[in-house]
Amino acid sequence: MSLVIDRISKRFAEVAALDQVSFSVEPGRIFGLLGANGAGKTTCMRIVLDILRADRGEVTWRGTRNVALPRRTWGYLPEERGLYARMRVGDQLRYFASLYGVSSATAAAEIDEWLERFRIPDYRDRRVEELSKGNQQKIQFIAAIIHDPEVLIMDEPFSGLDPVNVRLLKEAFLEMATRGKTLIFSTHQMEMVEELCEAIAIIDRGRVVVSGPVREVKRAMNRRTVRLATEGGDGIRWLDQLPGVKVTRRGEDYVEMEVSGEREPDTILQAAIGRGERVTRFEIADPSLEEIFIEHVGRRATEESESHLATLDR
Amino acid sequence: MSGLFPNAWHVARREYRQRVRGRTFIVTTALLAVVALVYVLLPVILRTTGIDRPAQVAVLVTAPDLSADPVATLDGLLSGGSAGAAGAPPKIEVTRVTDAADARQRVRDGRLNGLLTMSRGSGGDLAFDYLTNGEANDEASVFVRQGASALAIADRLGRAGLTPEDRSSIFAPPDLTTSAASAAAGRREDRDFGASFLLGYILVVLTFMAILTYGNWVAQSVAEEKSSRVMELLITAASPRQLLTGKVMGAGAAGLTQFAVVIVAALVGLQAGPALERLLGGAPVGGGQLPALTVGLGLAFGVFFMGGFLLYSILYAAVGSMVSRQEDVQAAASPLMIVAMAGYFVSFSALNGIDQGWVGILSLIPFFSPYLMPARILLGDPSPWEIALSIGLLAAALVGALWVAARIYSAGVLLYGQRPNIREVWRATRVSR
Numbered sequence: 001m002s003l004v005i006d007r008i009s010k011r012f013a014e015v016a017a018l019d020q021v022s023f024s025v026e027p028g029r030i031f032g033l034l035g036a037n038g039a040g041k042t043t044c045m046r047i048v049l050d051i052l053r054a055d056r057g058e059v060t061w062r063g064t065r066n067v068a069l070p071r072r073t074w075g076y077l078p079e080e081r082g083l084y085a086r087m088r089v090g091d092q093l094r095y096f097a098s099l100y101g102v103s104s105a106t107a108a109a110e111i112d113e114w115l116e117r118f119r120i121p122d123y124r125d126r127r128v129e130e131l132s133k134g135n136q137q138k139i140q141f142i143a144a145i146i147h148d149p150e151v152l153i154m155d156e157p158f159s160g161l162d163p164v165n166v167r168l169l170k171e172a173f174l175e176m177a178t179r180g181k182t183l184i185f186s187t188h189q190m191e192m193v194e195e196l197c198e199a200i201a202i203i204d205r206g207r208v209v210v211s212g213p214v215r216e217v218k219r220a221m222n223r224r225t226v227r228l229a230t231e232g233g234d235g236i237r238w239l240d241q242l243p244g245v246k247v248t249r250r251g252e253d254y255v256e257m258e259v260s261g262e263r264e265p266d267t268i269l270q271a272a273i274g275r276g277e278r279v280t281r282f283e284i285a286d287p288s289l290e291e292i293f294i295e296h297v298g299r300r301a302t303e304e305s306e307s308h309l310a311t312l313d314r
Numbered sequence: 315m316s317g318l319f320p321n322a323w324h325v326a327r328r329e330y331r332q333r334v335r336g337r338t339f340i341v342t343t344a345l346l347a348v349v350a351l352v353y354v355l356l357p358v359i360l361r362t363t364g365i366d367r368p369a370q371v372a373v374l375v376t377a378p379d380l381s382a383d384p385v386a387t388l389d390g391l392l393s394g395g396s397a398g399a400a401g402a403p404p405k406i407e408v409t410r411v412t413d414a415a416d417a418r419q420r421v422r423d424g425r426l427n428g429l430l431t432m433s434r435g436s437g438g439d440l441a442f443d444y445l446t447n448g449e450a451n452d453e454a455s456v457f458v459r460q461g462a463s464a465l466a467i468a469d470r471l472g473r474a475g476l477t478p479e480d481r482s483s484i485f486a487p488p489d490l491t492t493s494a495a496s497a498a499a500g501r502r503e504d505r506d507f508g509a510s511f512l513l514g515y516i517l518v519v520l521t522f523m524a525i526l527t528y529g530n531w532v533a534q535s536v537a538e539e540k541s542s543r544v545m546e547l548l549i550t551a552a553s554p555r556q557l558l559t560g561k562v563m564g565a566g567a568a569g570l571t572q573f574a575v576v577i578v579a580a581l582v583g584l585q586a587g588p589a590l591e592r593l594l595g596g597a598p599v600g601g602g603q604l605p606a607l608t609v610g611l612g613l614a615f616g617v618f619f620m621g622g623f624l625l626y627s628i629l630y631a632a633v634g635s636m637v638s639r640q641e642d643v644q645a646a647a648s649p650l651m652i653v654a655m656a657g658y659f660v661s662f663s664a665l666n667g668i669d670q671g672w673v674g675i676l677s678l679i680p681f682f683s684p685y686l687m688p689a690r691i692l693l694g695d696p697s698p699w700e701i702a703l704s705i706g707l708l709a710a711a712l713v714g715a716l717w718v719a720a721r722i723y724s725a726g727v728l729l730y731g732q733r734p735n736i737r738e739v740w741r742a743t744r745v746s747r
Contacts, residue, residue, distance in 0.1 A: 051549050052728065076550040082543025087332065098324045099551035143547060 002026045003151060003182065008047055008057030016206050017043045018054070023201040023211040025184055027062070027150075030177055032197035033186040034293060040206040041186040042079060045153050048184075049074050061151065072100040075149035079156045079186075081140045083128045089115075089139055090124040093146050100147035107146055114142045117175070118168055134165045141172060152176055154185040158192055170196065190289045200289070202296055209296040218286040221295065222261035226268055229254040229281035242271065254281055318559055321552045325560025326567065329535065333568040343572045347579035354583030355590065362594040369427040369454040372411040372420070377434040380469065384432060385410045387468060388461045406457055421445050427454045432465070440469050514665050514689045517615060520573075521684055522658040524623050526651065528569030529630035533643045535565055536634030536723075545727045554724035555716065562627045569623075614701065615688050621708040622684025625715055626654060632719035635726035653681050661685040668694035678704045680711035 003025040010018040018040045025031040035041045046052040048059050050066050059066040061073065084092055090111060097107035115121045118138040128136060137160070145152060158166055173196060176183055187193060193200060193214075201211035210217055225248075230236060236255050239247055244263035249256040259265050265284045272279050287295075294300060333339055352359075373384055388408045411417045411429070420426040428446035435441035442462045448454055471481050539545045548557055633647045664673045664686055677686035677696065683704045690696045 046728070049550055051546075051724075071551060074550065076547065078543065078546040080543040080546065082539075082546060084332070084544055085542065086336075095324065095328050096547060096551060099321055099548070101320075 002062075003048070003184075004060045005044070005048065006058050006060070008044070008054040008059065010043055010047060010052065010054050018047070019206045020057070021203070021206070021208050022057075023208055025182060025199065027182050028177065028180050029198045030173060030183045030196050031185075032193040032200040033184060033203065034188065034190070034193060034200055034289070035186070035203035036188060036297070036299075039203045041203055042155055044203065045076075045155055045184075045186065049076055049153060072102075072147045073150050075144040075147070075152040077141060077144040077152075077154035077157055079159070081137060083136060083139060083143070085129040086127055088125050088127055089131070092128060093139070093142055096143050097146045102147045110146055110148075111142065114145075117172065118142075133160065134162055137161060137165065138168070141169065145176065149181070151182045151184065154183070156187055157185050158187060158189060190293065193289055202293060204297045210292070214289070215286075217292060221287050221292060223287060224259050224261075224265055225256060225285045225287055225291075226259050226265050227254045227256050227281060227283040227285070228268065228272065228279070230272060231278040231280055236272075236277075238271075238275065239268075242268065254283075258287075318556055321556040322560040322563065325552065325557055326564035329561055329564025330567050333531075333535075333565065334571060339568065339572070343575050346572065346576045350576045350580040351583045354580050355587055358587045358591045358594075362591055368405055368407045369448075369452075370425070371406055371408050371454055371458060372417050372426050372429045373408060374411050374414055374417055374429060374431045377432055377440060379434070380432075384465055387465055391457075391461055391464060406454055418445060421447060428458060430458055430462070438473070440466050442466075510692050511665060514692045515662075517619075517688050517692070518658065518661040518665070518685050521619055521622055521688075522654065524569060524573060524619070525626045525654050525684075528566060528623065529626045529650070529654075530643070530647065531569060532562055532565045532627045533630040533634035533647055534640055536561060536631050537637050537640045537643050540635065540637070540727055541639050549724070549727055553720075554727070555720040558628065558631050558720055558723050559716070561631050562624060566623060566627055611691065614691050617705060618684045618688050618708070621680075621705070621712065625680060625684075625708065625712055626650065628712070628715045628719045632722040632726070635723040636729070638729075657682045657685045661689060665689055665693065674700070678707055680708045683708055 005021060005023050007020045007022050008018055009016070009020055021040070021044060033041050033044065043052065047054045048066060050059075050069075053067075061069060087095070090108070093111045094104050094107045097110075098104065102110075111124065112121070115123060118135075120135055120138065123131065123135065123139075128139060131139065141157070144154065157169060161169060170192075173183055173185075197214060199211075199213045200217060202209050210220070212220075226245075228236065228239070235250050239245055239255065239257060242263075244260040245257050245268065246260075247255060247257045257268075259268065269279065269282050272282075290300070371388075373388070375384060385408050414431070417426065417429045421429050424447060427448055428444055431443040431445070433441050433443075440462075442465075444455065444458050444462075446455060468481060471484070472478075476484075539548065552560075629650055630647060633650060634643060637643055637646045660676065660682065664670070664676075667673070668690055673686060673690065673694070674696075676682040677690050678700065687696065687701065687704045691701065
């Protein structure tokens with residue numbers, strides 16, 4: 001009963017934009033689509049929205065193919081923001097609502113509620129061009145959800161927002177989630193994903209390299225990070241002799257190491273105590289999404305990939 | 315596939331409102347209405363302000379034995395002869411003077427266009443002297459030359475002993491009748507050819523202007539939505555066919571609104587002209603009248619005008635969807651403009667020879683029929699099946715254009731690049747929804 005993307009492929013001329021992309025999103029969850037610029041995130045979203053057609057593969061939502069679903073199923077926040085600059089906020093939002101078959105009165109109530117939530121209640125009669133960029137993005141978000149869609153698809157929703165507006169948008173996400181909506185958003189900001197997403201897919205050069213619930217993705221890495229500090233321990237050299245332990249950072253404050261799945265992290269603490277060390281810090285952590293991304297893709301998400309899709313997938 | 319309405323209607327309504335409320339629209343519409351009004355009232359204004367007053371010719375007679383009044387003869391020539399059509403305002407006024415010195419001074423001052431002096435020459439014939447500041451071939455001089463020869467002949471006939479009655483019977487127009495060679499020509503004979511030609515000319519110009527101006531509006535408007543990226547929201551909410559149809563309807567309705575305002579201004583000017591002239595102290599004169607528009611004719615014009623207008627506008631919308639920036643619209647639309655202009659220029663040849671075979675063929679072809687079929691209905695004699703076929707083909711072309719344009723549109727709106735490339739767009743149409 002979820003959103004299933006089943007082996008979709010898409011070529012633009014000679015370039016494979018998507019190659020056998022599959023993943024699924026559980027209803028009512030917040031899902032992160034991770035990838036560098038040009039990895040194929042936007043193409044993937046457009047195919048789900050049925051504004052592009054895949055060459056092969058299909059998309060289903062609650063068992064129905066996306067091509068047969070009404071358009072109001074989806075809400076879309078494109079990466080390139082666009083509104084009618086000279087239209088008033090209220091007129092504009094009511095217009096988009098009307099295209100989805102929402103009555104003017106219903107839309108008006110919804111608009112007032114969201115403007116209130118975004119702390120801009122008296123902007124309804126302003127022209128969009130008079131608004132700051134951050135406030136325009138709020139209007140753009142309202143335009144995406146004004147028709148109460150079941151699935152909300154957002155392309156880089158946080159890019160270009162200041163911290164205050166990032167917080168407001170995060171609150172809006174959680175509000176939509178509590179209303180039972182399914183949210184999918186793409187980003188290359190890993191901290192947002194850590195904070196919000198229950199499941200992810202990482203796309204690299206048109207292929208899904210890993211997908212699933214965040215917890216499972218992390219467990220599948222089959223290693224954990226341990227941070228250890230001892231009194232007067234000066235680098236804790238003996239760690240290098242422990243099998244299954246790889247020191248990744250020796251700082252003034254603590255030593256960080258990767259521990260393979262075969263070794264229980266507790267054994268490191270036991271070893272330290274056994275050597276008579278006075279432990280001042282012991283910390284076990286899952287690998288961060290940043291690390292997972294680098295492990296799978298080979299570089300950071302914020303670095304440009306050598307993409308040929310720059311003009312199409314943007 | 316979703317239905318066309320109500321979304322096309324929502325799109326059209328937004329487009330119409332935004333455009334009609336815009337300052338550019340209001341200013342240009344008002345300006346065009348004023349231009350139309352002034353243009354229509356121009357003859358009245360020229361006449362009443364004296365810029366267009368008739369030429370003044372004075373006649374000075376020194377021959378005492380003239381049998382006829384030369385001023386009456388010249389006036390008769392003006393009203394009945396080649397110098398002026400019946401009902402048209404007199405271009406020349408003739409007066410008789412007796413003071414030669416004063417008249418010469420008035421010619422030099424420019425208050426008189428010319429002074430015609432008639433005297434008895436040594437051989438007994440009348441001798442004429444024409445004093446003027448004008449050119450030798452201006453209207454008054456040509457008229458004076460004709461008048462002089464008529465006066466000389468009348469004088470010779472009088473001296474030969476003919477009475478005034480004899481003379482008028484000699485100069486009476488001959489009994490000439492014209493008969494039609496065919497039934498069609500006979501029907502055409504009843505129509506005022508000059509007025510029909512004028513109306514045909516006006517219709518062709520109006521159709522062309524509407525296609526070019528308002529088609530361009532549609533293309534610009536689509537390109538604006540694309541360059542401002544609002545298109546991505548629209549295409550998620552509505553189908554390309556809905557967006558395209560609504561856009562053409564909305565921009566088209568705004569264009570027709572402007573058109574209607576300008577035409578109404580011109581008609582008001584035509585109606586108010588005589589009253590205005592009386593108000594300003596002039597005497598209104600009848601001008602060339604347009605032939606009466608029958609309901610059938612009006613309906614035919616409406617169908618062809620709207621059909622042509624929509625056909626071109628739909629394709630202009632497709633053009634707008636292919637470009638990334640508004641500045642590129644003109645270049646991308648040039649092939650379409652060439653077709654529209656070809657139809658326009660071809661129509662002028664057609665107006666001058668409406669029965670030529672190629673006119674008949676082109677008047678059936680959708681891109682040209684909006685110009686040529688109304689002209690044929692007006693000036694030629696198309697059979698009903700030709701008119702029906704032409705309308706049918708135009709309707710089929712509209713459906714086809716909508717289909718093609720919707721495909722180009724759905725592919726084009728997501729293509730962003732430096733230049734519009736028809737091959738790229740065409741390839742994209744095959745994979746879009």
